[in-house]
Amino acid sequence: MLMPYILTVLMTNRCTAKCAHCCMNSGPDRSERLDFPVIRKTIDELNDISPLLTVVFAGGEPTLVKDALRQSIRHCSEIGISTRLVTNASWAKTPSTARRVLKRLKADGLRELNISTDDYHLPFIPFENVVNAWSAAKEMVFDSVVIANSVGPSSQITPECIKKRIGERVPLRFDEDGIEHVAPAADADGTYYAISNSQLQRLERGAATLSDSDFHLMSDISRLNAPCPYAIRNAALSARGSLLACCGFELDGNEVLDFGDVRTTNAARLIEKANNDVIINAIAYFGPLFLMKIVKKVAPDVSFSKKFGSVCEICRSVVKNPDAILALREHVSAFGPVVIRRRMKVAKHNQEAA
Numbered sequence: 001m002l003m004p005y006i007l008t009v010l011m012t013n014r015c016t017a018k019c020a021h022c023c024m025n026s027g028p029d030r031s032e033r034l035d036f037p038v039i040r041k042t043i044d045e046l047n048d049i050s051p052l053l054t055v056v057f058a059g060g061e062p063t064l065v066k067d068a069l070r071q072s073i074r075h076c077s078e079i080g081i082s083t084r085l086v087t088n089a090s091w092a093k094t095p096s097t098a099r100r101v102l103k104r105l106k107a108d109g110l111r112e113l114n115i116s117t118d119d120y121h122l123p124f125i126p127f128e129n130v131v132n133a134w135s136a137a138k139e140m141v142f143d144s145v146v147i148a149n150s151v152g153p154s155s156q157i158t159p160e161c162i163k164k165r166i167g168e169r170v171p172l173r174f175d176e177d178g179i180e181h182v183a184p185a186a187d188a189d190g191t192y193y194a195i196s197n198s199q200l201q202r203l204e205r206g207a208a209t210l211s212d213s214d215f216h217l218m219s220d221i222s223r224l225n226a227p228c229p230y231a232i233r234n235a236a237l238s239a240r241g242s243l244l245a246c247c248g249f250e251l252d253g254n255e256v257l258d259f260g261d262v263r264t265t266n267a268a269r270l271i272e273k274a275n276n277d278v279i280i281n282a283i284a285y286f287g288p289l290f291l292m293k294i295v296k297k298v299a300p301d302v303s304f305s306k307k308f309g310s311v312c313e314i315c316r317s318v319v320k321n322p323d324a325i326l327a328l329r330e331h332v333s334a335f336g337p338v339v340i341r342r343r344m345k346v347a348k349h350n351q352e353a354a
């Protein structure tokens with residue numbers, strides 16, 4: 001079975017910003033939020049069936065749900081699960097505020113800090129906040145402190161610009177082909193510092209409000225023909241209480257990637273149910289492009305964009321298209337056996353390697 005080893009808890013859809021590219025459609029106008037008991041229940045139920053390595057707290061802006069965030073970090077710390085906070089640093093208005101907030105979270109047990117910034121954050125959060133949060137974090141020895149930065153063809157806030165503005169030669173997490181550097185070196189203080197450099201993705205609000213020229217899109221999408229390593233294994237808990245396949249984009253209510261409500265069903269049972277779904281297995285073992293090709297073959301009337309920039313963009317174009325999903329469900333016998341064979345082969349290989 002595919003088991004989650006990372007769980008992203010989407011604490012709230014509410015955010016201090018309303019970035020034009022937000023793949024979670026977050027903003028000050030959203031109000032969904034999680035309470036600690038629901039978070040604890042989900043973490044414990046998943047951790048019981050297979051140990052979680054890391055729980056990532058994200059959103060929206062997770063620090064807006066302060067008490068539940070701190071209780072959840074403390075709970076993870078008590079049961080030996082590492083924690084990461086993904087934040088836009090809107091709270092780091094001054095060096096002393098940044099220090100105060102991070103000190104508290106560090107005392108709660110927070111191990112990793114991710115600070116997001118790019119062109120679309122800047123109208124809402126000054127870059128100075130990022131500098132304040134970064135500098136404060138460097139006084140406290142986290143396991144990792146990462147600045148997450150997405151760029152498009154005409155972005156101003158690039159990794160080079162970030163390095164200049166914080167005045168440090170911070171290493172990049174990915175190479176030019178998007179491959180993660182192997183065995184990243186920790187700094188002298190034991191912390192892994194990096195800029196997580198990625199391409200801007202045309203997802204959700206970005207797909208609705210930005211134009212194609214804002215993204216690096218390609219018409220030869222053969223490079224995107226890859227299995228998804230995140231589906232189920234990097235599951236997410238939505239602010240509405242749904243267990244999701246991943247935190248790729250806002251997935252609540254999606255027929256394939258929303259596994260159900262953790263408030264009414266044991267999270268382990270939802271994972272088991274997801275593992276029985278051929279489409280989610282196809283995403284995990286072959287990738288979304290495999291599914292898109294099947295839809296094009298069996299239902300040529302279903303149309304797709306001609307250009308994509310990422311595997312998740314292809315995934316979204318399939319799983320959010322009811323006609324595509326209907327065609328896949330109707331023709332499951334055409335690709336189901338090959339997916340199950342691949343799953344068995346991978347399981348055998350993993351068993352032998354263990």
Ligand code: SF4
Pocket residue numbers: 015016017018019021022023024025026027059060061088116121
């Ligand atoms: S991208 Fe991040 S900071 Fe911007 S609206 Fe979305 S959740 Fe908030």
Ligand code: SF4
Pocket residue numbers: 228229230231245246247248249257283288311312313315316
């Ligand atoms: S490819 Fe699909 S399942 Fe995988 S991370 Fe992206 S959106 Fe999630």
